[in-house]
Amino acid sequence: MRDRRFYDVHGPHPLAVLVKATGARLVQGPPDQCITDVASLGAAGPEDATFAINKRALASAGHTRAGLCFCPQSLVPDVAACGAHGIAVSDNPQAAFARAALLLVAPKKLDTAGPWVSGDADIADGARIDAAARIGAGVRIGAGTWVGPFATLEPGCAVGRNCRIGAGASIAFSVIGEGVDIRPGAVIGQAGLGVLQTAQGNRPMPHFGIVRIGDDVRIGANTCVDRAVFDETVIGARTQIDNQVQIAHNVRIGEDCVLAGMCGISGGVVIGDRVMMGGRAGVCDHVQVGNDARVGAAAAVMKDIPDGQTWSGNPARPLRQYLREQLILRDLAAKTRNKDEGDD
Amino acid sequence: MRDRRFYDVHGPHPLAVLVKATGARLVQGPPDQCITDVASLGAAGPEDATFAINKRALASAGHTRAGLCFCPQSLVPDVAACGAHGIAVSDNPQAAFARAALLLVAPKKLDTAGPWVSGDADIADGARIDAAARIGAGVRIGAGTWVGPFATLEPGCAVGRNCRIGAGASIAFSVIGEGVDIRPGAVIGQAGLGVLQTAQGNRPMPHFGIVRIGDDVRIGANTCVDRAVFDETVIGARTQIDNQVQIAHNVRIGEDCVLAGMCGISGGVVIGDRVMMGGRAGVCDHVQVGNDARVGAAAAVMKDIPDGQTWSGNPARPLRQYLREQLILRDLAAKTRNKDEGDD
């Protein structure tokens, strides 16, 4: 179920209406069955629309109880076997789903004509809201929290006690714990980069999830954390994140991690607890980094890192292997130079 | 001709005045000939001032019809042969030009004492401007466009219909199409990094161009797009750009590209259509990337990439070559390790 603090639900709509609106073709399920909401393939229930693009996605989800699943023709038997109630066929199931989704669910937006601090916000005694901050409807702010000038809290955001929201930070679709320190210019909760390739060119994938930030997390200046497509982008308690870090949609970061400046964490990455990442290190989509792992500065992690290991380099590999390779290359170059000079 | 929406023209000034003000020496052209504007070497006409620093710049421009061209003594015959009407000699022609240019053309600025939304702005019915947005003189905003809190639109900017300007975005010197989605904290249209090395140390190169953004482009949070020195930095229709991407002055990006988070595109780079760039990839100054090319995450592109090719690595090379090199290095390291262990 979408979090009603952040999303308005425009449905329900019958299967037939949604499928027709998207140009897809209903191949299973009662046309008048009602759909209310959207969800990921694995989490979808009988009132939810979802999509499946290939066997890998189905395998990853394991099963689905979706009321309506958009998929390509070739995938229909598999989707049915996985348990979907309704199935609609489309050459571009993700784009068809996106069109249906926008008929069902709409993200809440700031009332542009409203007062700077919505009368509907719930601000605890002892919270200090700068005279130049902007607070949307339904926002909750705990005691002892400080909100700086030109900070924006979009509708529905919850901020715990004793937090600090820096100047110009933009927070949307977020549930934030206690003692969280968000530095100026951080942007939390935007839709991530999801690209639908259609016959009319690129279109954005709408996002329906949130960001959840644990207690005592630190988010650096101008760092970005995108919300999940359906569920939650999560940052665990006490994780310390430096400036200009990019955390994409659906990332899950554990507790007590340290991410130095300019790290980039791509979509769907899972990072364990107590992980240390050096400056400008990056992790590719859907890679997993184990507990207590360490990643060197400027490393590019393209494969899973087991618990406790230290990796470095581009592409990242275990530190000892990386150092040995660097040494070999240097020795080879030195030999060649000596040979060249001997030839002179 | 400078775009009068963004630049005030203070001229015309006679050749003699401009040349004297810059400490240069007039070696060709009538001293009382009037100069009105500035332009790049190749685009300059009889009323424009420009500069040439070396033969490569002349070769690249092909010809010039400049009313006044600053150049070093050694380049005078070439500049004359290329068609310049007036020629002034300077040891530092770019710095001399910059001084002349600031006598001719001045960028418009926000009226700091004016109302938050200039009475001179043209805002369509159905545009929603947040109560905390700042809109300069001469700005045009289309119907259905949403401008968020703490967003700034500097004088002269044009924003089409159905756009979304996120919280705290700063837009200047920009012409923006329809359906464009600019996320919070993006900075569009600033002068790029241009450094004049003078006897008094570094000085900034003034910028006289704009940014042009096509329909349905997506610009991520905290992404920067600098305006051109003279002409246009261009982002083609439907190109999707992630968070914290840096796009320098004079870049031209085609249509339907996808740039993942933290990509860096240096000055004068030309990127074709449907190019895909992985996260944290970079492209060096003036490099060209062909249509349908793919660039791996964390790659550093230092040479042109032909159409349709996939490159990766630092420095970037064709993917198969890159993978082969990684494999060889790994094998060498493994052999060395075995040998070392055999020696124990």
Next chain:
Amino acid sequence: MRDRRFYDVHGPHPLAVLVKATGARLVQGPPDQCITDVASLGAAGPEDATFAINKRALASAGHTRAGLCFCPQSLVPDVAACGAHGIAVSDNPQAAFARAALLLVAPKKLDTAGPWVSGDADIADGARIDAAARIGAGVRIGAGTWVGPFATLEPGCAVGRNCRIGAGASIAFSVIGEGVDIRPGAVIGQAGLGVLQTAQGNRPMPHFGIVRIGDDVRIGANTCVDRAVFDETVIGARTQIDNQVQIAHNVRIGEDCVLAGMCGISGGVVIGDRVMMGGRAGVCDHVQVGNDARVGAAAAVMKDIPDGQTWSGNPARPLRQYLREQLILRDLAAKTRNKDEGDD
């Protein structure tokens, strides 16, 4: 002595009170000796608290005259030999110091309930402050300086004449020279990433220093410059910094440098004069880069670079060595390919 423009001093407190509050154990010094302030190990005087974590830190400082130095038990003789007046033992001396420090010194904050422009600010005639800017108590702004909309100047900041503070820039704990150009979204003067690892998990290291920016410096859009832990993060005159550059705490950059977009300068790095850094280059903690050095785009500098040298690659090495290694690897790969193809 803390700069009273930026920090309130809550002390003095006697040694005994501070040591008890932190759970440490006083092993040297009169319990009723008063401590007023905090300082780095080398700079601390008889009224200052500080900490030492290992012999390397002591060696680097050379000596200390600290009134109170927190250290581990094993380091007590060395700390005494270095000249500390008072010594307190703790298993986690940095965390103990941090707790004591917050009893002594507190950073000043914006008065959230105050007017947008503090009546206590000293703004020269001829400075232009946008109607939407936010100026804290004790701020000084020179003539000819332009402050854009949604810019924040936190309490005590000093900005010289003829500066430009872009839209949405956030400036705190900073002393800024003349003719400085700070582009939109820049964040100057925040506490850097300092992580105290405690039994209760990660905690942030408080910061007590400032940022000092020389005349005619240029700071790009969305660039961050963190303040020092104790002393000053320094950017020398006329240094030109591009967009999205990250400059960590305690960095010292010389004069007339050029840092292209997305460079990352880690904590404690020292960069000489006239250094040129290509785009997305990074420098690791405490590394030194000599005068007139050049660093290639995307390089990762992990060792000191001598004056005048050009380095490139990841990890960075002298350019000729880097090029030779790239060539060798390419040749090896080409030979292997030929051999493979010959084997077919």
